[in-house]
Amino acid sequence: MRYQPAEDSYLLTNILKKELPKLIERNPDLKFLEIGAGSGIHLLTAEKLGVKKENIFSSDIDEDSVKHCNSLGYNCIKSDLFEDIIKKYNLIIFNPPYLPEDSKEPIDSKTATTGGKKGDEIILRFLEQAKDYLNENGKIFLLASSLTPKIDFEKLGYKFKELGCERLFYEQLCVWELII
Numbered sequence: 001m002r003y004q005p006a007e008d009s010y011l012l013t014n015i016l017k018k019e020l021p022k023l024i025e026r027n028p029d030l031k032f033l034e035i036g037a038g039s040g041i042h043l044l045t046a047e048k049l050g051v052k053k054e055n056i057f058s059s060d061i062d063e064d065s066v067k068h069c070n071s072l073g074y075n076c077i078k079s080d081l082f083e084d085i086i087k088k089y090n091l092i093i094f095n096p097p098y099l100p101e102d103s104k105e106p107i108d109s110k111t112a113t114t115g116g117k118k119g120d121e122i123i124l125r126f127l128e129q130a131k132d133y134l135n136e137n138g139k140i141f142l143l144a145s146s147l148t149p150k151i152d153f154e155k156l157g158y159k160f161k162e163l164g165c166e167r168l169f170y171e172q173l174c175v176w177e178l179i180i
């Protein structure tokens with residue numbers, strides 16, 4: 001089931017609005033990849049902010065999301081994280097499923113929201129793979145929640161910086177910039 005943009009999507013959108021213009025100024029040919037493109041909101045934002053459409057690439061494990069992003073005119077493929085990604089990118093973004101498993105969660109929304117038993121499995125798999133898909137000086141913008149176990153970015157080989165957070169009623173969301 002395709003994800004409807006929510007607070008995590010909007011926080012990442014705001015971070016893109018703040019950070020992407022600076023990155024494009026330094027590299028007008030910036031190559032952009034979104035893993036888990038879902039609603040396509042960040043693809044639209046990236047294009048509006050000046051990323052060349054031919055440099056916007058995306059993927060999702062959910063077929064409906066892939067079709068939807070294609071119908072918006074974006075290059076999007078079905079892939080489990082980086083399984084079918086070939087090239088390298090200057091910016092990789094991901095607002096992942098991060099909630100711990102909940103037996104009451106309907107199966108069809110689980111793919112978009114549940115990050116595994118404790119909530120961090122997809123993020124950890126993403127971080128293990130992502131370094132191989134970064135261009136020199138490439139960056140990752142990754143969203144994480146206080147509901148997910150704390151991720152030890154350094155242990156996974158990344159330098160990190162907080163780009164922005166938002167406190168919601170029941171959790172805190174943050175976007176992290178990661179480099180290797």
Ligand SMILES: C[S@@+](CC[C@H](N)C(=O)[O-])C[C@H]1O[C@@H](n2cnc3c(N)ncnc32)[C@H](O)[C@@H]1O
Nearest residue numbers: 003009036037038039060061062080081097112
């Ligand atoms: C929280 S949603 C965010 C979607 C989109 N970025 C947005 O804000 O509308 C997470 C997305 O990751 C996708 N996803 C989940 N597991 C994935 C995996 N292993 N590989 C690629 N995408 C995955 C889901 O299908 C969903 O579209």
